[in-house]
Amino acid sequence: MEQRLPAVTRSTTARVSAPKGPMVPISASLHYRASDPFAVGLSLGPPSGPPVTWVFSRDLLSDGTTCPAGAGDVRVVPGEECLRVVLTNPGGTALVELSTVAVTTFLRQTFVLVPEGSESDYLDLDSAITLLTENH
Numbered sequence: 001m002e003q004r005l006p007a008v009t010r011s012t013t014a015r016v017s018a019p020k021g022p023m024v025p026i027s028a029s030l031h032y033r034a035s036d037p038f039a040v041g042l043s044l045g046p047p048s049g050p051p052v053t054w055v056f057s058r059d060l061l062s063d064g065t066t067c068p069a070g071a072g073d074v075r076v077v078p079g080e081e082c083l084r085v086v087l088t089n090p091g092g093t094a095l096v097e098l099s100t101v102a103v104t105t106f107l108r109q110t111f112v113l114v115p116e117g118s119e120s121d122y123l124d125l126d127s128a129i130t131l132l133t134e135n136h
Contacts, residue, residue: 006113008032010106014044015082015097027051028098032058032110037119040110042085044096054087062107062116065100 014028027045040058043051056074063069064076065083077084082097 006034008106008109008113010102010109012099012102016044017095019093023095023097028096030098030103030106032106032113034114035124037114037123042096058107058110061103065104065107 008031010030012028012030013025015023016026017023029041029043029045029051031041031043032039038058039055040061041053041055043053045051054074056070060069060074061076064085065078067078069076070086073088075086075088077086079097079100081100083100083103085096085098087094087096
């Protein structure tokens, strides 16, 4: 029987803009699962249609609360009232502003669930290997 590990979700409102576009409020959700202990998800919900989810390192988000972090598709820049997340893909770049309080509260909850440095204790490597090899 599969064991369900706990998760943390934090709903908030983000402000999003594309280059040269105005900031637009949009529903956002940060989520974290103990079963995927190195990653966080940021889901952005357009007014209509399914949300778009970006998955990136919990450490990247945490580091970005105190200093600029990231060098790839996801970059995080701290601010007093809002944390800026820059998302880039082949289609373009978007700036997402999230409440610093919402992000730091979310991160605190994730570190209570899975303390920093203990992430590998939550990985089920046997199941991952089975998934990778069973269809080959």
